[in-house]
Amino acid sequence: MSPVLFELLLRSIWETVLMTGASGLISLVFGLPLGLALVATDRGGIAESLWVNRILGAIINGFRSVPFIILLVALIPVTRLIVGTSIGTWAAIVPLSIAATPYYARISEVSLREVDHGLIEAARAMGGNRWTIIREVLVPEALPGIVAGFTVTLVTLVGASAMAGAIGAGGLGDLAIRYGYQRFETNVMVAVVIVLIVLVCGIQWLGDRLVARLDHRG
Amino acid sequence: MGGPPLYFRTETETEMNQHVPADLADPVRVRPTGFEDVVRLVGLKRRFGATAALDGVSLTVKKGEILGIIGRSGAGKSTLIRCLNGLERPDSGQVFIEGREISRLGERDLQPLRRRIGMVFQHFNLLWAKTVEDNVALPLKIEGRPRAERLARAVELLQLVGLSEKAKAYPASLSGGQKQRVGIARALAARPALLLSDEATSALDPETTRSILALLKDINTRLGLTILLITHEMEVIRSIADRVAVIDAGRIVEEGAVWQVFANPKSEITRSLLGAIRPQLPPGIASRLAPGAGLETFLRIDLAGEAARQPLLSELGAGVPGPFRLVHGGIDHVQEQPVGTLFLAVPGADAAHLARITTFLKDRGARVEVLGHVAGPV
Numbered sequence: 001m002s003p004v005l006f007e008l009l010l011r012s013i014w015e016t017v018l019m020t021g022a023s024g025l026i027s028l029v030f031g032l033p034l035g036l037a038l039v040a041t042d043r044g045g046i047a048e049s050l051w052v053n054r055i056l057g058a059i060i061n062g063f064r065s066v067p068f069i070i071l072l073v074a075l076i077p078v079t080r081l082i083v084g085t086s087i088g089t090w091a092a093i094v095p096l097s098i099a100a101t102p103y104y105a106r107i108s109e110v111s112l113r114e115v116d117h118g119l120i121e122a123a124r125a126m127g128g129n130r131w132t133i134i135r136e137v138l139v140p141e142a143l144p145g146i147v148a149g150f151t152v153t154l155v156t157l158v159g160a161s162a163m164a165g166a167i168g169a170g171g172l173g174d175l176a177i178r179y180g181y182q183r184f185e186t187n188v189m190v191a192v193v194i195v196l197i198v199l200v201c202g203i204q205w206l207g208d209r210l211v212a213r214l215d216h217r218g
Numbered sequence: 219m220g221g222p223p224l225y226f227r228t229e230t231e232t233e234m235n236q237h238v239p240a241d242l243a244d245p246v247r248v249r250p251t252g253f254e255d256v257v258r259l260v261g262l263k264r265r266f267g268a269t270a271a272l273d274g275v276s277l278t279v280k281k282g283e284i285l286g287i288i289g290r291s292g293a294g295k296s297t298l299i300r301c302l303n304g305l306e307r308p309d310s311g312q313v314f315i316e317g318r319e320i321s322r323l324g325e326r327d328l329q330p331l332r333r334r335i336g337m338v339f340q341h342f343n344l345l346w347a348k349t350v351e352d353n354v355a356l357p358l359k360i361e362g363r364p365r366a367e368r369l370a371r372a373v374e375l376l377q378l379v380g381l382s383e384k385a386k387a388y389p390a391s392l393s394g395g396q397k398q399r400v401g402i403a404r405a406l407a408a409r410p411a412l413l414l415s416d417e418a419t420s421a422l423d424p425e426t427t428r429s430i431l432a433l434l435k436d437i438n439t440r441l442g443l444t445i446l447l448i449t450h451e452m453e454v455i456r457s458i459a460d461r462v463a464v465i466d467a468g469r470i471v472e473e474g475a476v477w478q479v480f481a482n483p484k485s486e487i488t489r490s491l492l493g494a495i496r497p498q499l500p501p502g503i504a505s506r507l508a509p510g511a512g513l514e515t516f517l518r519i520d521l522a523g524e525a526a527r528q529p530l531l532s533e534l535g536a537g538v539p540g541p542f543r544l545v546h547g548g549i550d551h552v553q554e555q556p557v558g559t560l561f562l563a564v565p566g567a568d569a570a571h572l573a574r575i576t577t578f579l580k581d582r583g584a585r586v587e588v589l590g591h592v593a594g595p596v
Contacts (some may be wrong), residue, residue: 122343125303126357126408127332136356140347216348218390
């Protein structure tokens with residue numbers, strides 16, 4: 001591999017890490033509260049409101065049912081509004097985040113829902129309010145699941161970010177298509193695949209380690 | 219109370235309890251509450267669909283006492299205990315906690331009040347993600363106490379429940395009994411005026427149950443803490459309760475000092491709940507009993523209090539000549555009062571002789587029942 005190509009590979013790795021990391025972080029910041037809202041407003045939840053629950057659910061399902069490649073193009077005006085441009089790595093972060101947030105909301109919802117109702121009742125019996133229940137019970141008790149779900153989301157984002165090459169976002173997927181596929185440079189393709197495998201395994205390993213450390217259920 | 223008057227002699231505790239059933243007779247009467255009543259329920263009703271979980275419950279829990287509420291599953295126990303801290307709302311009726319009516323309070327007003335009430339759960343409900351000391355300190359964290367104070371209190375409470383060395387451990391590493399000790403420590407953290415125990419020992423083995431009950435009793439005596447516990451096991455009531463209320467189909471069917479209810483159960487449900495721990499005629503004999511004449515007649519004698527302190531059997535032998543034999547039974551002690559059941563077999567079926575025996579025993583405060591006769595030797 002030529003030094004130029006090698007430099008290109010390094011840059012692509014950085015772009016992929018940047019896209020995955022930034023959109024992952026954004027999906028965590030918005031997705032977890034959404035997941036909490038879904039659980040809290042559901043029947044028997046700490047802020048039961050079936051109305052809100054249905055509307056939220058419908059919006060999330062709507063976003064999740066649009067294929068990412070279409071979302072990528074459809075969101076171009078929004079991206080332009082937020083980032084100022086619709087091309088490049090930062091521009092790709094907008095559709096990636098918007099796709100990952102409802103995804104992560106559903107994943108965290110599952111973990112939060114698994115928290116034993118008895119624990120919520122215990123906190124209520126101690127005189128805790130909703131905020132206490134979220135802070136002391138729901139989130140800490142669901143934390144291993146929340147982290148495991150975040151790991152899954154990050155891995156999914158690594159894959160999705162490859163598609164963002166379609167809007168000139170760069171990254172490893174873009175590199176693999178332009179050099180490995182269109183220019184028949186097999187060694188680039190192989191290098192990209194190896195890097196992706198290492199990246200995904202690394203994320204998964206870190207996530208698993210963190211979950212093991214957080215999980216005190218014995 | 220229909221029992222012999224001898225039962226009630228000189229027992230100050232008994233006299234104190236005498237006014238309680240008066241409330242039952244007139245459930246809607248509102249009596250001014252002194253500080254002595256930690257809990258007072260008046261005509262509590264709660265329906266779930268077509269079934270009435272609570273169908274007019276009135277009860278009083280006095281300061282410093284342990285009141286046990288017993289009933290089968292589905293009798294309304296859980297709904298009742300959850301009405302006391304507002305986790306459940308009654309459809310009608312009133313709940314007074316330390317004289318304050320709480321059944322119409324909003325969630326926000328209930329929160330400070332719930333800090334006055336500790337609760338212990340059947341399945342412990344400890345937070346897995348927190349250490350033992352953080353679990354114990356949680357009620358204080360909810361109250362907004364500084365960390366140093368919370369931890370100091372946790373140390374103190376873990377010492378009280380005998381789990382000091384487990385402070386930094388996580389609940390997953392504890393046994394069931396240890397988990398419930400943590401649950402009790404946590405319930406005491408905010409220095410409550412009342413402790414609610416929701417089947418606290420039902421998930422534990424008999425030995426652990428005994429140690430947890432001993433701990434609750436110890437807390438009651440040492441801290442003077444008022445305890446209301448619900449259970450489906452008479453053994454729990456027997457071990458620690460001062461008074462018992464029997465609930466069935468959402469109604470209190472019987473209430474009184476534990477030893478009196480044990481000595482003289484009024485309702486069928488109480489008798490059946492007591493069945494597990496009171497002496498019963500061995501099934502081999504019971505199945506052969508028949509009316510009419512026979513070789514032997516079997517009598518059941520229930521004794522309690524004063525009647526059980528007398529040399530009853532030797533007096534019977536002297537007072538009514540004729541042989542009899544003790545088949546089964548014994549005298550137990552409940553709340554330091556003798557309570558017992560004896561099964562006697564008298565040869566033959568001479569009605570006049572049996573009547574003399576019965577009268578003799580009844581005159582001495584015992585309850586006597588002729589169970590039947592057996593045709594051949596047993």
